[in-house]
Amino acid sequence: MITSTSNSQVRQIAALQTKAKLRDELRLFVAEGTKMVEELPEVLLQKVFCSVSYAKNKKNLNFSKKFLPEVVPDLVFSHMSNTKTPQGILAVARQPEYTIEDLFTGGPIIILESLQDPGNLGTILRTGEGAGIGGVLVNRETVDFYNPKVVRSTMGSLYRVPHLVCPDLEESVKALKMRAFHVYAAHLDGAQNYTEGDYREKTAFLIGNEGNGLTDRLAKTADTFLRIPMEGKVESLNAAVAAAILMYEAHRQKH
Secondary structure, eight states: OOOOTTSHHHHHHHHHHHOHHHHHHHTEEEEESHHHHHTSOTTTEEEEEEEHHHHHOGGGHHHHHHHOOEEEOHHHHHHHOOSSSOOSEEEEEEOOOOOGGGGGGSSOEEEEOSOOOHHHHHHHHHHHHHHTOOEEEEETTSOOTTSHHHHHHHTTGGGTSOEEEESOHHHHHHHHHHTTOEEEEEOTTOOEEGGGSOOSSSEEEEEOBTTTBSOHHHHTTOSEEEEOOOOTTOOOOOHHHHHHHHHHHHHHHHO
């Protein structure tokens, strides 16, 4: 049994929780909680760890038999965990590998520019699965897909929704347009109401940074600017909310 927080495995897991660069270099991430470990595709699973308290709980007996986690003292597990009140179970997993073609098998593609809030990205992935999107494209300035807060907020959708980091979103948009995608931008200057677009064919939605929206350069690659009507003194919507409105309008049109 691992008994020290200075153990190399413990230190690596703690580092994976906080360092995006290390996650990217090793192509690994940490999934915490019973649901996130249980839904993790077997092909991605490397190793499972649990606390002594988790292992002693009879409710977790079948789960423990299935995954055969390495049991560590509660104090050591707390050092490995990224949550204030750990559930007592986590897995080290490989990051899935996707290509742009993997995003063409479903509904609209969501393109995110420089989103910073982990909750927003996680919510978009989770809502996107529900709405049947094809996948999510982001630039390097967007929060890491495998940030622990993103992973948790997806509630497992991270495992099932294709996602890709692009070095140049403008080039990616051009490539989509070459494949006959119509590109819409959620934009405050939008003249067309979002309900007036036709999303039944190949569609991509551009969503910008929470504070600044889309950059002018990326916005200009869009074919159409969309407006989401707002009452009162509201100037803009949360990025995840705006994405959800567009994704579910596309879902409504297709069904």
